[in-house]
Amino acid sequence: MMGEFDFIGRHFRPLSGEGAYDLRNDGAILRPASGHELVVSSDTMVENRHFLPGDPPETVGQKLLRCNLSDLAAMGAKPVGYTLNVTLDPQGPYGEKWFSEFARGLQKDQALYGLSLLGGDTTSTTGPLVLSMTVFGEVPVGQALRRDRAQPGDEVWVTGQLGNGALGLQVRTGKLSDPSGELVRAYQLPTPRLGLDLFGIVTTAMDISDGVIQDAGHIAEESGVKLVLDERRFPYSPAGQAAGEAWHETRLLGGDDYELLMTVPPHRISALKKICATQGIPVTSIGKVEQGTGVDVLGTDGLPLKLTRTGWQHF
Amino acid sequence: MMGEFDFIGRHFRPLSGEGAYDLRNDGAILRPASGHELVVSSDTMVENRHFLPGDPPETVGQKLLRCNLSDLAAMGAKPVGYTLNVTLDPQGPYGEKWFSEFARGLQKDQALYGLSLLGGDTTSTTGPLVLSMTVFGEVPVGQALRRDRAQPGDEVWVTGQLGNGALGLQVRTGKLSDPSGELVRAYQLPTPRLGLDLFGIVTTAMDISDGVIQDAGHIAEESGVKLVLDERRFPYSPAGQAAGEAWHETRLLGGDDYELLMTVPPHRISALKKICATQGIPVTSIGKVEQGTGVDVLGTDGLPLKLTRTGWQHF
Structure with a gap:
């Protein structure tokens, strides 16, 4: 869990919401509204491949979140929460200031799209920064939009x-x-x-x-x-x-x-x-x-x- | 999604279950049983830090899954499904054979613990192999075991x-x-x-x-x-x-x-x-x-x- 880095705890704990136990637990609770089921989408962004070290840190978190939210939109789901896994090189350029801005971007988008952080973890690597996110939305049972219903004439x-x-x-x-x-x-x-x-x-x-x-x-x-x-x-x-x-x-x-x-x-x-x-x-x-x-x-x-x-x- | 590598699609598609749309969609459907809510746990393992290149590939996937399942056990939840994010160096030592054995380990544990793969993605890095997993379990509403109820005398x-x-x-x-x-x-x-x-x-x-x-x-x-x-x-x-x-x-x-x-x-x-x-x-x-x-x-x-x-x- 986040507690492994103090500075990440500081930046990410304010992002946690209902069911997240303040990120102090190893698991979070997630309950879809009555008559709804969950849509789950998961994406990873890797330094130099999906974002560049010079990109504004705020937008890096926002982009990862938004790409996942786009998957929810495609299925007609309403955002509920997400988990975040951060794998970074402690000798690398991503420190206190970068993560403070990264978290601020997530904070903004949480308010905009109505979801909160449920959990995740932080680990170290000797390689590029890897950010994995799993996002949850809810959709009325059986109503999720699909890809296999197109008809000639549409x-x-x-x-x-x-x-x-x-x-x-x-x-x-x-x-x-x-x-x-x-x-x-x-x-x-x-x-x-x-x-x-x-x-x-x-x-x-x-x-x-x-x-x-x-x-x-x-x-x-x-x-x-x-x-x-x-x-x-x-x-x-x-x-x-x-x-x-x-x-x-x-x-x-x-x-x-x-x-x-x-x-x-x-x-x-x-x-x-x-x-x-x-x-x-x-x-x-x-x-x-x-x-x-x-x-x-x-x-x-x-x-x-x-x-x-x-x-x-x-x- | 998994389709980005053909060989991963081959290895991972057989692991997908109900709600996973055969890993062909960007999102999966997850519905807790009536009267239940979901427990979510997320963990990352990094090459050389959480596993060693010489570890049997079968056990690497099993260990990642089991560490997450242990978080579910701690909250009294029953496993339902998981997502997997794989970030690997295409020039590195992890190829067809390694992932075939890695997936076989997951297959065994899916059968043992009663859950299936819902989705995820694969991305490339120039650094160590990074494996992030988010696991879902279900628990009767309001019954999840907690850490804040110990009493003197226990x-x-x-x-x-x-x-x-x-x-x-x-x-x-x-x-x-x-x-x-x-x-x-x-x-x-x-x-x-x-x-x-x-x-x-x-x-x-x-x-x-x-x-x-x-x-x-x-x-x-x-x-x-x-x-x-x-x-x-x-x-x-x-x-x-x-x-x-x-x-x-x-x-x-x-x-x-x-x-x-x-x-x-x-x-x-x-x-x-x-x-x-x-x-x-x-x-x-x-x-x-x-x-x-x-x-x-x-x-x-x-x-x-x-x-x-x-x-x-x-x-």
Whole structure:
């Protein structure tokens, strides 16, 4: 448990909530509301791979939390709590000040998204900083959104904008400029699309973490259908488009968007638009579901794209 | 999710159970039985710190799982499922064969303890192998065993034997011999004390992971009492005692025991003994609870021990 480092105890104990026993126990208590079950999602971020030592420490914790919250959003779950495992090199650059800011970012997002820390541990390594988080949400029993219910005739919709996160990483590594700061913001601080009551509206949902085309492939495979996407309708941001043609593939295949990709029967599209409008979340139709397998993409010239790779491989 | 490595998908998918969507989703579903709530425990093991590259891969996964299960046992919870985050160096020694055996160990323990894999992820690092696990159990609502209910007059009891795990580590690093193999076995493959129905019998319980004296200190602090332990009654194993006087401090202060430390009112001791006997688990009285604070230890000569350190610091 956290107590292994005093300074982590100091920073993390204030984040603990109901059922966490002030982080003094080895286990925490978690009870879903009546008529609900839990959704569990788990993700790891590794120094130099998922974040950079120069990233603001506040946003590192927020990004890890938000990527996990995005998985909850994709299943229609409401956040409840999380555990955090920190593995760090005591000789490394991550000390008192860094963890104080890291915890402050988590504190902010706990307030914003309504969850608290339940437990975890801290261990030492001689390697890069490793942060693992497991997040819990609750969903009405049997109602969790799935990936295997898309039907031919459904439309394919997506929230927000595409490509910014992947371009933001290129900015951070000095390969691209970003006068508005919008791309870096999207990379460092994605917005999980929580709070949309999509039950009974969408047939499938997932969050876009590996690029819209690769993730569309998961829905196609698990639903036994083909998804046909039209790049001319992709909601690229002005900042993303300003990057120019050289960044087309990054923008298209990207990753790190954390928007929701959904399939929706035509008669429920007005309900989808209404719910997204209530939350101020843009939503765009980018294609349709057909009989068949896999994902077809029409490029900006309206012709089928030949893809050499379809998304982001973590490894 | 696991899909990031094909070989991990191959090894880990067979471990997934109900609610895990075959590890194809970003989230899993977890529902406690009616009238129950969940206990959550999370632990990390790091190469060279919590296990050694030469340890049998089967036991590495089992040890990680069992340490977490021991936390569930300490709260009286029944195992349900777990998530696993693997962070490894693709250039390192942990490949196909290692993970195949690692997964086989988990498979065995899943069958033994009745739980299954819900999800997790795999990421890469340039450093040591990091394995984080979050384990879920269920407990009747409001019944989880606690650390803050010890009363003056209670006796202090402990399951199994003490000191073997810490001595086993010394054997593994070549500092001690272990003709019976008992010490190494205790270090590599601890036994979580699950399945004891301790509700209404003990006033507090915790598992001994940092050494009995340090862990007794947690009960003392959280219950606002003093624990007086008598080393003459400590259940040291024959193998542990055979190590001799040079290993006295390791045996006493140890760590890695994963036995249950409990406080029990005198009139419930016969019930405790009966329940442990049913499961074939040895149980020993090692002291008493008094008014006051902290932990007093009477040494093998019956005189108060002066302790320079009280247990195992992870860091």
